[in-house]
Amino acid sequence: MKVLTGAYRKIKDLHPHEAIAPGTGLCAGCGGLEGLRMALKELGDDYIICNAAGCFTLLSVYPFTPLKGSWLYTTMGGPTPAAQGVRDALDIRMRHRGLEEKENLNVIVVAGDGSSNDIGFGATSAAIHRGLDFIYFCYDNEAYGNTGFQLSAASPYASATQTTPSTDVHEAGTEINKKDLFEIWKAQKPVYLATVSPREPIDLSNKFAKASHLKGPRMFICMSPCPTGWGFEPKEAQLIAKLAVDTGIFPVKEYYEGEVVHTVRPRKRLPVEKFLERQKRFRHLFKPHRQDVVIKHIQQRVDEYWGQYE
């Protein structure tokens, strides 16, 4: 296994600099916010975030912003086209209008899984195709969180969402599998692509540090435990993130120079129940009776995934 050689080895190495000021309206214990907080520490203060409508739109609410950099709020499907427009404008002004290099900005998209997998998907694919020089941060809370937790293409099989509850006819809740955005993006060979977890701050920081030195499409999917939508106590957000990694449900990996490397590997994978049983969105798998077939199916898919690499 190739080990990622980054600058950070322990927690104390991490940037003490806080890139996001407190006071935001995001839920207490938001896993995605922890991911973004760590990511921005690595990206400096000269950036513009193009944000797709979603929970994180609450980060910057006029007249307040928690950020040092700029913020452009866009439609749910529009953050990547906005990023293209901003990138082009900066490039043209630097080339022809005398804008100094030091005025250049990192263009970052911050979008939810709904935006990334559904309405914003096509435009992002087009931008990767064109080789747009940008960083894409998808915080994946596995549903349309901001509007009350409806099904997105990233909602996992057997999770209950507002639009796919467990019923007599559809006992499992969501009956289709989560879209594999990593594989889809990988097929387009972006310069850099990684999944990150707020539970693995060192791995996360190293990946963003690495990406910050590259040019071209740099794509991130951040697993984002969501106490409100997933149904667990805020204090357990990190525990849930840990269990997602330890059960193998969420593979922490990167794709770089044509190779996929798992940068954090569960030593001995825990049974998937350990992750499922702590969340209200999976409660119907255990109560009023255990849905063994469904749980087994989830386990099987995880085993199949890791089978390719073991």
Add this chain to the structure above:
Amino acid sequence: MWRIRLHGRGGQGIKTASQILGSAGFYSGFQAQDFPLYGAERRGAPVMAFTRISEKVILERGPIISPDIILIGDETLLNDSQSAPLCGADPTTLIFVNSPHPPEKLAQKFSLVTADLTDLCHKHLNKRTIYSSALSAVGARLLGTIELADLLQAVEDELTQQGIVTQALQGNLELVREIYTKIEPAILTPKVEKTLITKPMVLPDYRPVVDGAPIILEPGNMALRKTGNWRVERPEIDYTHCNDCLICYARCPDGVIAVNPEGRPAIDYDHCKGCLICAQECPGHFINTVRETGLFP
């Protein structure tokens, strides 16, 4: 008509409480109306909900400005000028505060009832502080005209709709029974009903686009907004044992644990939202949690 306004925080079941109260009133033969009001903010932020209960048809709409009863699920809100739970209260308004100790200054000004719902919820709801059943039970009992059977039915119906499991439902029903015996019906003075007047419609005028595309010139000014009042429990670092490993600092999603020049973690209580991740994650369990009791200043 009785107008009841409920105050609490996102995630505490305040909206559900107003629904249970409305349904219970309806089952007891009244007309009822209930609805919540909250901004874009998420779990932990102040929320309000309203219930109107009347023998006659309810024509009134919109938020309740002059409540007959105010039910405050979270006493820390009393210190919150933005949520201002006492707004619109007059000497005829009955105020209920979930608190283990009656806030004295409040008692001098208003007729006040208190009970420690947090404790009762801990007892019946497996340590969870969801006030939906408890607060609706207090409201129903203070009104005095809602039958226990109707209240229990309303709790069952509303919570079942939300997919509650049998065991948790039983806990809620016992909680409601206990509160029903603990709280006495109140003597309420009906407010003089105002006649509704129609006002002319206000038409907005057009503004140039720049007015609608505002710019924030001070980076990071979000810190001016204090989220410390979202906390129900406060994390406290036990510095005699803390070994400065900084795990708490790394794991705080809101970045409110700073590292001081000596390398020690320090919590910014103006902004800490009380998610308690730090306490959960400290390897040596050197962060204690203390219940916040926001006394009326």
